Amino acid sequence: MNYNHNHVSTTNLFSNVQNVAGEAGIGGVSTNPFDFGLPGISFTSFAGLTDPVPRRELDQTFTFSDTLSWSRGKHNWRFGGDYRRILQSFHSAKNAEGSFVFTGFATSQLASSGLPAQNTGYDFADFLLGLPQQTTLQSGTNSYNFRANAFDVYAQDDFRFRPNLSFNLGLRYEYNGPYTEANNQIAKPECRSGFSGAQVIIPAGAVLPGSISGVVPSSTRSLINPDRNNFAPRIGIAWKPMKQTVVRAGYGINYNLAQYEAIIQNFAFQPPFAITSTNISSHANLLTLQNGFPAVNAAVTNNFAVDPNYRLGYVQIWNLDIQRQLPAAC
Amino acid sequence: MNLGGGGGGRGRAQNNVNFGMNWTRRSTTLVNPFPSLAGGNSLQGLNATAAGSTAADAPQTISE
Numbered sequence: 001m002n003y004n005h006n007h008v009s010t011t012n013l014f015s016n017v018q019n020v021a022g023e024a025g026i027g028g029v030s031t032n033p034f035d036f037g038l039p040g041i042s043f044t045s046f047a048g049l050t051d052p053v054p055r056r057e058l059d060q061t062f063t064f065s066d067t068l069s070w071s072r073g074k075h076n077w078r079f080g081g082d083y084r085r086i087l088q089s090f091h092s093a094k095n096a097e098g099s100f101v102f103t104g105f106a107t108s109q110l111a112s113s114g115l116p117a118q119n120t121g122y123d124f125a126d127f128l129l130g131l132p133q134q135t136t137l138q139s140g141t142n143s144y145n146f147r148a149n150a151f152d153v154y155a156q157d158d159f160r161f162r163p164n165l166s167f168n169l170g171l172r173y174e175y176n177g178p179y180t181e182a183n184n185q186i187a188k189p190e191c192r193s194g195f196s197g198a199q200v201i202i203p204a205g206a207v208l209p210g211s212i213s214g215v216v217p218s219s220t221r222s223l224i225n226p227d228r229n230n231f232a233p234r235i236g237i238a239w240k241p242m243k244q245t246v247v248r249a250g251y252g253i254n255y256n257l258a259q260y261e262a263i264i265q266n267f268a269f270q271p272p273f274a275i276t277s278t279n280i281s282s283h284a285n286l287l288t289l290q291n292g293f294p295a296v297n298a299a300v301t302n303n304f305a306v307d308p309n310y311r312l313g314y315v316q317i318w319n320l321d322i323q324r325q326l327p328a329a330c
Numbered sequence: 331m332n333l334g335g336g337g338g339g340r341g342r343a344q345n346n347v348n349f350g351m352n353w354t355r356r357s358t359t360l361v362n363p364f365p366s367l368a369g370g371n372s373l374q375g376l377n378a379t380a381a382g383s384t385a386a387d388a389p390q391t392i393s394e
Contacts, residue, residue, distance in 0.1 A: 005376040012369040038367060052360060052369035 002063040008055070012037045015054040021097050028293030029137060030096035040099035043123040055092035061085070074160045081153035088146040088179075088261075094269060095138040095276065098293055105281060106131035114283075130289040133281050137293045140209065140274030145182035146264050150257070151175050156234070168236035168250075175230065176257045176312065178222035179264035183207075186267035188223050188305045190216075200272065212272045220308075223267060227312045230255045244325040251318040259312055266304035343386045350379040 014020045014036040021029050021039055029039065034054055042048030065082030106129060108121025126132065156170035180186075184206035189198050202208075204217040236250040269276070279294065281287040287294075353376050360369040 001380045003376070003378045007374045009372045010369065011371075012367060049367070051367045 001065075002061075004059075004061045004063070006057075006059045008057045008059075010052055010055045012052040012054060014038070014051075025290045026098070026292065027290055029098045030093060030139065032093075032096070034091065035093050035096035035142075037097050039097045040095070041127070042099065042101050043127065044103045045123055051097070053092060053094060055090060057088070057090035057092070059089075060087040076158040076160075078156045078158075079154070081151065083151040084149070086146075086148040086150065086179075089144070091143045093138060093142040095136060096142065098135060098137040100132040100289070100292060101134040101136075102126040102131075103133040105133035106286065110283070116283075131281070132287050132289070132292055135279045135281075135287055135292040136276060137279075138269065138274060138276045140271075141185050141269075142274070144185065144268045146179045146261075146268075147182060148179045148260065149177040164240040166238050168234070168238075170234035172232040172234070173230065174232060174255050174257065175226070175228060176255075176260060177226055178220075178224040178260045180221040181264070181268070184221065185273040186223060186264065187215075187270045187273060188267055189303050190305060190308075202272075208272055210272075215272065218308075222264075223308065224260070224263065224306060224310050225308055227310070230312060230314075232314075246323045248321040248323070249319065251316070254315050254317065256313040256315075263306055263310070270304065343384055345382070345384050347382045348379070349381075350377075352377040 016033045017036065019031065019033070019036050021037070022031065026039060029035075037051040037054065038049065040048065040050050062085040063082055065080065067078065067080035070077040070079070102123040104121030104123045104126055105116055106121065107125040108116035108118075111117040152172060152174045154170060154172040156168070159167045159169060161167060180203070184203040187200050187202045187206075190201050191197075192199055200215045201218045201223055202215055203221040203223065204219065205221075206217070208215065232253045232255060234250070234252040237248065239247045241247065268274070277293070279287055279292065353374075355372075355374045357372040358370065360371060
């Protein structure tokens with residue numbers, strides 16, 4: 001029985017201390033003290049400026065496991081299994097203070113078409129003028145509580161068939177449940193049948209932030225059907241055909257059990273619970289530092305999707321090893 | 331911590347109970363080279379384990 005707990009906290013110089021973006025006159029960004037910090041700034045020809053993203057995270061794992069060993073004749077059996085309850089909670093906003101992109105767009109000459117001519121503007125000049133070419137901002141839910149269950153059982157036999165030949169045979173079954181979110185604040189886009197359109201899938205029972213159309217409840221809270229056929233056989237052979245030679249061979253299958261964690265991290269921060277807006281400046285409607293985030297109405301760029309019948313990846317590993325003891329040097 | 335149980339001996343069960351706890355705390359000040367800015371990072375971890383084992387010898391056959 002094991003309990004593991006890790007609490008990680010990352011802060012920048014301004015989180016919960018000073019609303020540096022607000023004091024600089026930058027509007028439309030998060031006013032939550034936890035998110036305080038400098039907006040990201042990037043250039044075309046210079047390195048950008050980034051601030052650590054404040055984050056608080058608590059990871060907990062409860063593990064119950066048992067093993068039974070049994071020896072009889074030429075067999076040494078081992079049976080076992082474990083159950084894990086995994087809890088991951090975090091509070092973080094990936095881009096709550098916004099990001100500005102300076103490309104030289106605002107200081108470039110206009111071509112006859114009315115569009116900026118290439119290689120005529122200067123990104124740092126745009127920055128000094130406070131005229132970004134693009135801004136991005138994330139808003140909405142920024143606290144998540146992921147939950148998952150996992151268990152495995154196995155049986156293994158060390159079988160000494162002859163004094164010079166032994167086998168190691170085993171079979172393991174792994175079940176890793178996909179993560180769910182305690183408040184059902186995850187979502188993914190999905191194509192309608194016949195590619196006739198797109199719809200947003202959310203867990204049944206999710207409470208939407210307002211009246212939103214085109215949202216379809218899923219029958220599974222995780223938005224992915226569990227992969228239940230993860231059998232992992234093992235076989236190993238050790239053979240000593242002659243006095244100074246040993247041959248060993250083995251084969252096994254291993255599953256990528258960490259993939260669900262990557263998937264749930266992407267299901268979070270998705271519309272309709274959180275939105276990443278991207279605003280593009282134009283000469284008719286210039287974005288400024290003060291008014292770089294006019295509204296959350298532009299193109300949504302967070303649109304991560306996964307096949308509902310996603311299967312965990314696996315690797316097959318085999319090896320063959322021949323060991324020969326050489327005669328000692330004279 | 332080990333609470334050693336029954337003694338050895340042929341045909342007798344051996345019981346052991348183990349408890350373990352590990353606590354760690356780490357705090358780091360981020361002093362990044364430009365263009366990243368400064369910040370802080372802290373970690374507090376706890377790992378607690380309780381385990382027990384029972385071993386039983388196979389019945390012995392004694393012939394005279």
